[in-house]
Amino acid sequence: MTEIVTTVASKAAEYLVAPVGRQCGYVIFSNSYVGQLKDELEELNYARQRVQHSIDEALNNMKRIEGDVMKWVKDAETVAKKARDVIDDDGRAKKTCFYGWLPNPKARYCLGRDARKTAQAIQPLIPQSKFERVCYESAPPGLVGGAPNVNSSTCDGGDTIQELIARGQFEKVDFENPPTVLFGGASGVNSSAGDGGDFITGSRASIFQDIMKALDDEKLKVIGVYGPGDVGKTTLLKEVEKKLGEPGRPFRMIVKVEVPQNPDLNDIIDQIADALSLDLKDKRSLQGKADVLSKRLKSNPDEKVLIIFDNLWVKLDLEAVGIPRKDVSSKCKLLLTSRFEDVLEKEMDADRIFHLQGLMDGEASMLFENKVGDKLKNNGELKSIADQVVKKLAGSPLLIISVANTLKSSDESAWRNALIEIDESSKIKTEMIVRMSYEHLKSEDVKYLFLLCGLIGGTIPVELLFVLAMGLGLFERFNKTLPDLRDRLNNTLNELRSTCLLLDGGDDKENVTIHDLYSEVVVSTPFRGQTSLMMNSNYGSWQKEKLEKCCAICLADVGRDRLAELMMCQFPSLKILMLSMPKVWDWSEEHQHDMGDCSGLLDFKGMKELQVLYLRFMHITNLPPSIKILGNLRSLYLYKCNVKDVAIIGKLKALQILSFGQSTISRLPKEIGELTNLRSLNLSNCYRLETIEPGVLEGLIKLEELAELKSLKRLTTMEISIPNPTILLENGDLPIGNLIKFWFNIGNVIGREFQGLTTMKLKLEGCGSILSKDWVQETLQKTQYLHLDGLGGFKKNAHELCVRGFTQLKHLNIENSPSIKYIASSSSDLPTAFTMLASLFLENLINLEKLCNGPLAPNCFSRLKAMHIKKCHRLENLWFQSKMQGLVHLEEIHICECDSLQAIITYDAGKVEVATDDMVKLPNVRWLNLQWLPNMMSFCTGVKGAPTQVLLPRLESLVMVGFFGLEKILYSEPSLKYSNLKWLEIKESKSTSIIPKDWTLKLPNLESMRIVHSPSAEVVFDLEELKVTRDAEILSWLMQLELFELPNLQCMWKQDGQLQGISIFRNLKRLFIKNIGLSFLFPVSMAKCLREIRDIEVDDCPNMKAVIMDEEGTNDARDDII
Structure with missing residues (x-):
């Protein structure tokens, strides 16, 4: 009985003690298990790296990854994540119980158990990582899904590839060193651009990625790429093919067809059928083959097929070759290339089109x-x-x-x-x-316009092309108004862009650009049979026969000798003459003397067929009498010329376009009124124009465009510059009703311009009542850029200047106007204003008290992007905190010399309840420039003027002039960083320490810094007592540092021993020093961090003894190598 009891007890102990001991071990040995887990995780990471390297190499060689390898990668990633979670939770074991006297056994138990089990899960994965192979060969061209068995495939009689290699018939079948892949990584559209690292450069990478995304989009069936010949469209498609050959790509079949200029539909069908292994031998007719191919492409709804048609010249009838045209049920997609956008867009009805241009x-x-x-x-x-x-x-x-x-x-x-x-x-x-x-090109107008672009070359103003086209009568048959003809010209230019004969200018609608090589071809190639074109590149000894055929001359920088030589020749076929003398900046008497009078050199007797005459930078006292024989002249363009007498122009009865743009004429004589066929008169920027003789405009009965003045009801475009605004007080209103485009400069206002916008610039000293005129009020409603100068004793509120509201205003500039006290007002008598305003420029408004007087409509200033305010000495703040939610688009803030300004943003007590502890956010501000603001306390102030934090997450450039310190203006907690700040400039700092310690950590991505003229500065970077971890990096992306005029500077970097070994300024490349008080630049410890330094320039530093010294300030010999 005793033995039985003993046996039972022994067995019980055996089954109970071991598990209990194991459970207790989780508590006792938890630290040991965590250490073991860390070791196992480190080994697993090494194994994962080895496997990933093999995968990357295989994918870069266009090979497919074995399924068991991918499963191992997934399992390893899962268990590695679990291990990291366990290690991160190590803090649980440090918890205590019994008021801190004992460690918490439950926490240690959970940690030990999880650590040991996770380590056990890792252990079998490490030996499994040593795969015999990780990949197999990719599919051959055309068949992407499922590669054939390489070991069993045969070639020409059944020989295997291995046998052919053994007999020496193949040198190699694998490429060991693939070309560099631009994006790196193994998978995903954004991670690799195929093997075409040389081809997929920066400008093409986005197109490549967008094409890949479009191919993944189920809604897009036809995708097109167009660009000029030899730009690399075919190569781009090859890179797309390579990318689509990677594992996981959607297309099972990829078929590529090179389309000749005159396509053979039978041949196209045969190429597609061969790629699909489709037997069409029994089908002789085109329709029969097309039917079979169509059924084949629709037979498997789950099979995605991509068909590439390369180099389309004309429309390809898809149905005739058996391709379903945008069939919703079909999985067939088309990728097309062409030189011509209209072939893809209009004839092939592409869903998405990409433009591939030559490299920049x-x-x-x-x-x-x-x-x-x-x-x-x-x-x-x-x-x-x-x-x-x-x-x-x-x-x-x-x-x-x-x-x-x-x-x-x-x-x-x-x-x-x-x-x-x-x-x-x-x-x-x-x-x-x-x-x-x-x-x-389909029409003669388009062809001729291309030749005009080639004749001029480079970047060409569209307005100049319009003058040429009108002079040559290119659009004469349409019998339309000038705005309609301008639209037709723009459509024609778009056609040239779509054929890539003109470069894509992006958003620039005022100019077009032709490649230099194309321009050379136009001049040197007889496109139009007998036509010859003369320009600087081919000027020389022309034979008489060639001169007789010359239809256009375009010569720049013509000297007096060449001009005289040219005028002695006979050009019986000449239609266009464009001559430009060397550029002049002004027409002072000194310049006139230097340039010489061209009146005696100009002679048009040998050019009786001339239709367009363009002269630039010429001093012409009197136009020559021979100009009267130009009975066919339709366009005369005198640009930046100094012309005294233009009365003879009245003899050119066929003239339709006359422009004196920026020329220095002082009088428009009555003879100009005899041009009864004139449709456009341009007097823009003729600042010396003093007299327009009576009756000049009355005779211009067909005038449609006038870039000067008045009472012509058909006008749609007007550009006018009137130095003396009192003329408008005497002579009534201007014709505003039908104007679509206008540019008014009244009073000779000098300042910024916004091209393409309707513009009103007014300098109103002594004649402010002009603003009350009906034509001015009507114009203000249509104005997009308004510049006002000299408003005195008139309106106190800029809001009131337009009684009907500034409904279209995008840019507002007000300066030198002492009457203005507010910009916007909440008066119920005024309409909502400034809803479209993007930029605001205010200067020398000595009585401006507020930007906004009272609560405003929600949309007021809602689109504001830029603010430039200067010399507004009574302004104390710009905005209340309650208005900030309406300024989400604000990008630029420039404030200068506003003596009373205390803050940019302030708390609006008593108006709207605002949480004073909230952080003010300006989410899109990128440029901040604050200069000479002596009373500014902080960027943002709260209750009782206390500084409030401001968040500027996208700030890129910061300029501060005349302040005590950064931290006093941009108040923020130490944890707040300016991660996007790239440029920092500080001038006239009153602080002894330019960059305080906390700010060195707030600028992690700063690239350039300039400190200028700060006599108070003793330290640039104060790093003392800076608390950082050992692996921290301080200003690691700073690449350029400029220090000028700091005579009392004692040290550049002030630090203590705690920062020894910390990486500081590791990417600094350029250091420029001038007139600073330092005796040396770098301590030895700092110099060791500057591994990227390339340029150090030191100028006018009398105290400088050495560039590098040891920490004690001596340059004694040391064993350190730097």
Whole structure:
């Protein structure tokens, strides 16, 4: 009985003690288990890195990843995350119980148990990471999903690839070193651009990514890419194909078809069928083949197919070749390329179109320099040749790479010879590209306009093209108004852009640009048979036969000798003459004497067919009598010319366009009124115009556009500059009713301009009553940019200046106006104003007290982006906190010399209840410039003037002049950072320490800093008592530091021993020093951190003894190597 009891007890102990001991062990050995887990996690991380490296290498070689490898990666990531969570929860074990006398056993138990079990889960994964292989071969072209068995595939009679290699028939079948992938990483649209690292440069990366996103979009069925010839469209498609060949991509089939200029539909169907392994031998007719192909593409609704048609010239009938056209049920997508946007947009009805242009100059040069390596370093001659080579290759990445690879191992003579060869070959190739695109143009008007762009070259004002087109009668058959013809011109230019014969100018609607090579082709190639064009590049000894055929001349920087030589020739076919003398800045008597009078040189007897005459920068006392023979002249453009007498122009009865833009005429004679066919008269910026003789405008019965003045009811466009505004008081109103575009400068206002906006600039000293005139009030309603100068004794509120409200106003500039006390008012008698205002400029408003007088309508200033305020000495603050929610678009704040200003934003006590502890937020402010504000206490003040925190999350540039310290103006808690600040400039600081200790941590991404003229400064960076961790980095992205005029500066970096070993200014590259009091720049410990420093410039520093000294301020010899 005793033995039985003993046996039972022994067994019970055996089953109970071990588990109990294990559970107790979780408590006792928890720290040990956590340490073991950390070791296991470290080993797992090493294993994950090894596997990921193999995966990255395989994906960069376009191989597919084995399923078990991907499962291991997923399992390893899951358990690694679990391990990190356990380690992060180590703090649980440090909890205590019994009032701190004993450790908490429950917390230690949970930690120990989780740590041990997680470590056990990691252990089997580490040996499993040593895969025999992680990938297999990708699918062949055309078939993306499911690669064939490499070991069993045969070629020409059944030989396996391994057998062919063994017999030496293949040198290799794998590419060990793939080209650099631009984006890095292995998967995802944004992580890699295929293997075309050389091709997918910065400007093309976004297009590549957008194409990939469009292909993933189920709603988009037809996607197009257009661009000029040889720009790399086909190469871009190859990179797209490579990317789509990666695992996880949606397309099972990818078919690519190169489309000739005259496509053969049978051949296209056969190419698609071959790629799909579709047998069409039994089908002889085109319709029969198309039906079979259509059924094949629709047969499997889950099978996604991408068909690429490369280089479309004309519309391709998709239904005729059996391709479902935007069939919702079909999984077939199309990716198209063409030189012509209209082929994709109008004829192929593409859902999304991308424009691929040549590389920008900077990108092209960088690509070329990267390919030739160190060849260009310290070799100015080769660098000059390289710049010319890159320019002649017209931004083609393929040509740039090819030429660079050829030249990188060549000597200088080969480079010079290559420049000549490239010049000739690029002209031939460019001529072929331009001619093909030119012949594709549908109308003669478009072709002629392209030739005009080529004749002028470079960037061309659209207004100048309009003058030329009108002079040549390009749009004469339409019999439309000038605004309609301007619209037609813009449509024609868009057509040229869509064919890539003109460069895409983005948002610039005032100018167009043609590539230099295209311009050279236009001048050197007889596009129109007998036509010849003369410009600076081909000026020389022309034979008589060639002169007789010349239809256009465009010469810049013409000297007096060349002008005289030109005028002696006969040009019986000449239609366009454009001559420009060297540029002049003003027409003072000294400049007139230097330039000489061109009156005696101009002679138009040999140009009787001339239709357009454009003269620029010429001093012409009197236009020559020979101008009277130009009976066909329709456009006369005198730009920035000094012309004394223009009366003879009245003899040019066919004239339709006459422009004196920015010329120094003083009188518009009555003879101009004889131009009964004149439709446009431009007197803009003729600041010396004093007299318009009576009756001049009455005779201009067909005038539609007048860039000067008055009572012509058909006018839609007006530009006028009137130095003496009292003329308007005497002579009545201007014709405002039908104006669509206008620019008024009354009183000779000098200041900023906003191109393309309806503009009213008024200087009203002594004639403020003009504002009450009906035509002015009507104009103010349409005005987008208003500049007011000299408002005295008139309105106190800018809001009241327009009784009907500033409904279109985008930019407001008021200066030198002592009567203004407020900008906006809450009066119920006034309409809501400034709802569209984007920028506000106020200067020298000595009585301005507030921007807003009383509560305003919700939309007032709601779109404000920029504020520039200067010399408004009675202004104490700009905004109340309650208004901040309406200023979410504010981006720029510039405040200067406002003596009474105490804060930008203040608490509006008694108006609206605002939580005083709330942080004021200006979410989009990027530029802040505060100068000479002697009474400013803080950027934002709360109750009783106490500083309030302000959040500027997007601030990029900060300029402060004449302040005591950063922290006093931009008050904020130490944890608040200015993470986007890139530029900091401080002038006339009154503080002994420029950058206080907390601010060194608030500027993690600062790139450039300038400290100027601060005699009080003793320290630039005060790092004493700065509390940071050992791995902290201080101002790690600062790359340029400028210190000027700091005569009492004692040290640049003030720090204590706690910062030894901390990384400080590790990316500083440029340091510029002038007139500072330092005896040395860097202590040794600091100099060791400056590993990127490249340029150090020290000027006028009499106390400077050395650049680097030890921490005790001596330059004794040391063993340190820096």
